[in-house]
Amino acid sequence: MSSSDDPYTHWTALSDDELTVDNVEEILRALEDDLWVAAACVDRLVDDVAVQRSLLQLGVERTESVVESGNKSLTFSKILVEEALNASDDGQADADSSVDAEVKTRRDALASHFRDAPVDAQLCQMRGILLDRLDRLNTFVELCKELPVATNEDELDDEWEDDPWADGTPDTSSTKPPRGSPVDSPVPLSIFLVDDLLDISRIFAAHEYYPALHILLSRHTSSLWAYRFTILDRIPDHAHPSEYRDLLPGCDASTDMEAQFTGQNWRQETDWAESVDLLTSTEVITWYKQRVDRVISSTGMVDIALALIQHGASQGVPDLDELGEELSLLARLVYDVPHSSDAAEEDDWTLARWHSMDPASIVKAYLSHSTPDTIAKDISRLVMPYLFVLESRAERAGQPDPDLPNRLLYDYILTAPLSISAAIFEASKPTLLPAQRLVRDDEVLAKLALACLYGSNSKTEWSTMSRIFECLPAWDINRDDEDQADEADSTLVSLGAFVVPSTARPHCTAPDLLLFFNPLPLASLSRALDILDVHLESGEIFARWNVAAPLQWFLRSSHDAAEQRAWANRMARRAGGPGEELTRREDWEWLLDDMLKLCSISETGLKSAFGLLSNDEVIRIFFAGLLSSGRFNIAKDMLRSANQKLSLSSDAVEDICLAASREFYDNASSGNYKFGDMKLAYECLDVPPPSDKLSSEKEFIEATSRLSSFNIISRPGIPISPIEIRLTKDRLSLISRVLSSNADAYKHTQVILDLLYKLGFRNNVAAEAKTLAMLADTALQAEDFARAYEASERMIHTVLHLRSAAPLGVEEPMVQEASNVCWVACFQLGRQPEFPDVRKKLLLLGRALELCPADKLHDVLNAWRRLEKEDLERRREELAGYATKAPRKRVSSPDKQLSSLGMRLHDLHMPSSPLVNAEDAAALASRTFNRMASNFPFSVGARSRSTFSREDESGGRGEGGVGFDGDVVSAQASRVLQKGIGWLLGADDDS
Template sequence: MSFAKKWSETKDDELNAELIAELLEDVSDDIWVTAACAERVVSNPEVAQVLVKTGLRRSTRVIESIKGSLASYEHIGETEDSAAGPEQSLQSYFRIHERERRLCILRQLLFDRLDRIQTFLIMENAIQAATAEDERELEEDDPWADPEEEEEKEDSSPGPKASFTLFEFLSQPLVDSAIILASEQRFRALDLLQSYHDAALFPYRFSILDAIPLSAHPSEYHHLLPAADYETNMEIKPQRSSWREKPDWVEETSVVDALRATSTPEELAWLDDMEVSDDEFPRVRKDSLLKSEELTDWYTRRVESTDSQSGLLDTALALLQHGASQGVPRLDELGEDLILLDRLVYEAPQPSDPSLLTDWSLARWRTMSPPEVIKAYLAFSDFESVAEDIRRLVLPYLSVLEAQAERAKRPDLELVNRLLYDYILHAPLELVVAIFESSKADMQRSYRIVRNDEDVARLALAYVYGLPRITDWPMMSRIFECQPDWGDDRDEDDEAYATLTSLAEFVAPSASRDAPSAEELFIFFKPLPASALSRLLDILDSHLEGAEILDKWGVATNLQWFILSRKDEGQQRARAVRMSRRSGDSGEALEDEQEWRDLLEDMLKLTAKREGNKSAFCMLSREEITRIFFTGLLSSGNFAVAKRIKGRGSAAKYLTGPVVEELCLNVSRELYDNASSGNMHRGDMKTAYECLTVATPSPKVQAEREFIEATSKICSFNVMTRPGISITPLEIRLTKDRLELIARVLSSSEDAYKHQEVILDLAHKLGFKNDVAAEVKILAMLVEVALQHEDFMRAQATCERMMVDARRLRSDMSISQSTHHDEALEVAWRCCYQLGRQSEFHDTPAKMRLLGFAIELCPTDNTLDILAAWRKIEAEDIDERKKRSAARAAARPTGKRRETGPSLLQVHAGAAAGSLLKGLREFSQGQEAATHMLSRVTANLPFSLGGGNTASGGGRRSDEMERSGSSPRDFGQLFSRNLAGTPSPRHHVTDEVAATARHALARGMGWLIGGDDDDR
């Protein structure tokens, strides 16, 4: 078997030093032996070293031969072409001598492999040492570990796992090995690799650094990080070691260049350390040194990536600090941002609820405005910690901003105060109180948060007057207690008054803008001197006291109200009314008498004018405040307390009898108007009724009580405004003609007309007591409703009563000429006329009596109409009696009785009436039915309750009678006695009646023939 075949059949793991010597020593071809050694890549370091050294030893003789040949070749080349240099000679030689060229390439490869083997061995030792050190540190950190167990664990552990085997290390590019070590954070091994192979790895130094995990702390690999030179403004190239002090001939630059120029692609692959790039760790080659600005960019990207991907601010900050220490420029501002962000994350107060935690990043930090940063610093500060948090977090941050502005050539002297004051003006009240308490004038200036006394006052005034909501007044008072005291300068009152006037105009909202904010108010207070601020603080004290009182009684308001209402009597009165009616924290009325007295005392206190500092109710007098208070007390329904308070104490001076009566009536009417139900036994109506008991009884009070009783009675009849909607008390009060309410009651109940006294009592309570004319109209309504129900007897009895009232009305000369009087008489006679001419009513004497009533009351023009009706009824009565008499006579067995006939008076009166009644026309019933009973009643009457004469022709005759001044009273009296001149077994005619009838008939006949009315 040849040596080549035996060499190829021997496996790599079978090789050892003896076998290598046995197989290769007898081979005379040095180039083949060198190639055979370069071809074999094994994982055993000893075998690998034997192979490399054997190949180098056998190639040395060939190299010496090549050198000798090249010397003569170069000499020949110089004579032939003097322009050709040594490099051209080498290239020419290598192009001609292919085997020698390959040997040189293989010798380069063997030297590189020898260096790698040595590097691998020391890296392996470094990895083992680092692992052992880490384990010792863990043992020291664990004091409870059992030494025996740890020793057994060490014996059984296989040792640290290498990043790669020797075979892998020799086969793959060095940059890949370096990236693997960097990604596994084996920084000692990586440092050794870079030290001994700097030429191959330096162009890829940043790709190797980028492979280091972002979570790795820079202190572990600081020796690998780049640095900059202040003088040259360039990257500093690190000093590296080498395995050989002097490179071999084949490693000289000229030889390497000549070999690369003449080699085939296959041979170049042996020379090059192939770059195998991937997406995770791309290889970026940078052969030259970078400028300082480029290093700044790299550090910035590395820091930003560390913050955004791992969120380790301390790691990013350490990296940045190292870069700055290594001379990398323009990292100060980024470092400041990291330091400030680090404080926000690790030093600022954190929420107890983990769900409220915020994921902070440098990118988010850079998008935040300074006010947002301040709010983030103090987001979870409380009353106890906010002052210290501002000192250690906010003020340093503001100092950094100020320094950055100066570096940017944009100095801002007000930046710190502006941002700090802006936060204070928007902060929660609890935190603001703590800030002001840490800004008192008696504190050491360097320890105060707000150090300017005038700014303390301006901030306080702007904050408290700028709060749009009702807030905690004791806390607001604590802010006032922190204010500076500039003494008492009364010479500045005019200035303070002018300032307050300007402030009132400034805070007043308009159509173009709302009420000013705290920042706008601070701008307003900014130019004011200490004297004006001092007076405004005094005013603030008065306003805070008033605000606490208003809040105590459930009508709290913001402080701007005190400024806006200081000259507005209407606003002050409205607030006082609310205070009296919403007393107590819950807005419920008070029960205890002492509490009501305390309320009155506080209301009176708010009317005080102390040294020009006007209080909440400064525009109202003590008397008016007392009236408002008593009105609120009455509205609460606590009448027992009201009766006691009105008679004694500070209220008695202003609550005289007439005042109490007025207030009771007003409150009672207000309750009445607001009542949803008219039932006087519950709700507001009951309260309105009982309210009147507080006042001393008087006609006005009694009238109001009766009106409430009437309202309750009306609602009990279920009177409707519209179908399904009951009438309300307010509608009852607003009804102009209250007789209409009586009509509604009669229309809403089928039998209401039967209760005459109830209806009349209701009318009296509605305000018609002693009003005879109104009573006549009401009785007429009752008659009409009775007629509709064909209850003629009740209608006749009601007419009898109505005539009594009508006669009394005519006899009362004080109202005889009033329209109300005329309307009532018109209603009375027409009502009697209507009933008297009813054909269904068969009581002839009663009907004739009713017609007599009508004759007595009606105007002259209507007399003949009534006489015609009377004549018709009389004729019917006579015929009926004749028939009855004839029937009785026919039934008698003996004798005849003289037939009875009409008397002379009856015959003449009937004849006269018959001759004048030919043109009789019935009264029109064309008035349209209305929604109320009054209209419904009048629709069935031949007249109007309003006094209008709607009968055909009747109006003309009535007017003529009124102009003539005649009165049919005597004639009516005749008929009121049932026309006694008519013979009838059912009537007893007296001389007086007969005389009266004759006199009435004479007067009537005289009128018929045109006689003088005065004679009648």
């Protein structure tokens, strides 16, 4: 026989794909070697069901011989056991161990048989493999009826690609239906026969092939049931439990254990090693809870978790009701609560997060996305079921709390935005049926509304607040007027004191206020609503004029006139708000009407927001606010209007205008009265009829504008401000600063005097004399002796005119002050060596003699005699020169002039004692000028040092200036002035 005719070689030459049922029957069945045929059947794994079944059946047939031989050995062993038992003395005792003896004998017999017949041992092993594969083949055929139909586009699962049985090349047959399969299968038969059933089951679970998975567990219960929870864990968390409910565990109430799964194994008898342990009910409950936690945390699908618990409860698993209740409530929160399109992380709910929240937080979560349009419905369908569950749980726990639902609902209302609270109050109106109302108690409704409104800091939601007020009940309570007044007053006082901020409670919240309103009786509660009505009306008026205040302000200010006055000023000045200034008279009249309404008394006898202010005071505040807006034409029209809304006296109008003008003045950044606030300050004075006070104020504004034009410096680089000018106590110092900071200012005598008059010194001769003295001194420092003399001459005329007008024998303080200034100024200029006009100097010294005090005459006279002596010498020289050139004329002798002066001194009753020496004169001059310096409100600047006299070199005026500013003189200035006056009085003449 050739090799090609050898059936063994022919069989082995056939590939798996070439095998057919005919090949098995014609080639393999014809072989007589049972061991070889059985091995050939075990060796072949094909995907064709018919071919694989023929191979397995043939292999089982060829192993039948081992069953027969094995049975013979077992029969012989059974006979030996029976004989041993019959020969025993105590058959009854040995009967208990007969089973164990039989088992041991069977094992020994089979072991002995297989040692003696190794071929039978191999056939026995292969028979077990063939039978198991035949069971799997039958299962596979049943699975193919349940598995989804495979298409050419389906690909093998990645887990199958890692199969250790694969030969490393892609199995293209897996994408095609197995030949001869009753229905196409995604699992190749060749793999299904040898792969681990647990792995196959897990893959079916992952792909949600639940019918196929159920077949596997039923047909191979002994192999797979011990791993049932491992297989269930591979089912996707998002899968609905109803799809695999037959696979879920249940409990047997009679045994308090897991219910036994009834399988349908292909072989009825199972070995003892194939039995599995059942879980206790507690362990089953734990598995369900763990599964729920994993489903929610991984997918967030609360409905799937709820369905899982519901199915577990239906299978008799105990203690799942409360968890199911929790999941039902959580499912409402997840699926029924409206969410925004851009849901944030806080909407990612888990069971752990749910358990960590307190009931109040859960209520807020239910209503977190509710709107005023949906809040009432959301409370009914979401919050109320949750609150009822809490109440029932408290009852089951033996701690009933029937007020719990209301308390949680009220807490939410108190902390919700006003728009949400308003919608809740509208759903609780007393006009609705009780079953339709969210808050059914009228008194509670009123207390909640009062707490919400007075606890809110809102300044804009007045229409919402009015909506809330319209939802409140109205009680008909009969009380006399006196009782009403007393009750209203006490209620206001207590409310105002309660809302005052403190360190312990910086702001009084709505829950705090509810504690206050809760104990109020019905009468006080009704009165509180009347107060609320007045406050809401006042709040709307405030908001209309852009000076809105929270409702708590009305409580705090109800007994605080200062606070009411401050708010009235704010209302009058801020009406309209930025960019909305009132430009029409009608608007201002409307504002005045509202302000007067706020200081009136309501129909219920309650005072309004400005109830502590009189009508006259409110009108004054309004008029001041009108002026502060700069609408002076409107102010004039309203003052002259026939309806007399501004019922103010002329004096009151003048005072208010002056105050408004000064306010503009103080706020002005520039002193120029042609623009800005200073212009408003000036024009404001034209509103009332003219008067001396108004004219004086206008002149002061003009003086301020003139001072600003002189560029007086307040601090280095900073011009003097109007407010600094007004706050200057000694305004004459401003004249001094003008003269010292402007080199040519002294040349404009009339301008400086006009400035003096407008600064408030009109008809003040002493101030005019001081100003002329400053002009003269400034001109002297500039060595402009002509203007210095003109100023001195005008000063002398002014003082002499004042003295002549004074009563005879009475020397008024102003006259004395002017005289003192005048004689010192005349003495300074007349004593000046650089002044060349001796005649004028003599005249000045003569005026100094006329005006100075009696105890200073000898000082001035000494200077006058010295000057006259110098003049006589000069004249003699001139006369001598003239005598040689011209005819001689008669002149008065110096002795005659001295005689004239002596007569004048005699008339002044001056003692004829000799003049004091130079040293005494200097000391006297120092004391004299120290006293006189206080009357010089000006400062002396530096003078030119182009020429110096002998007296300058010996300690005269020098280059330092002398300054006087009211009663305050610096030490340095004092020393300089003392030295200067000593020189002026001739203290160094003899030195």
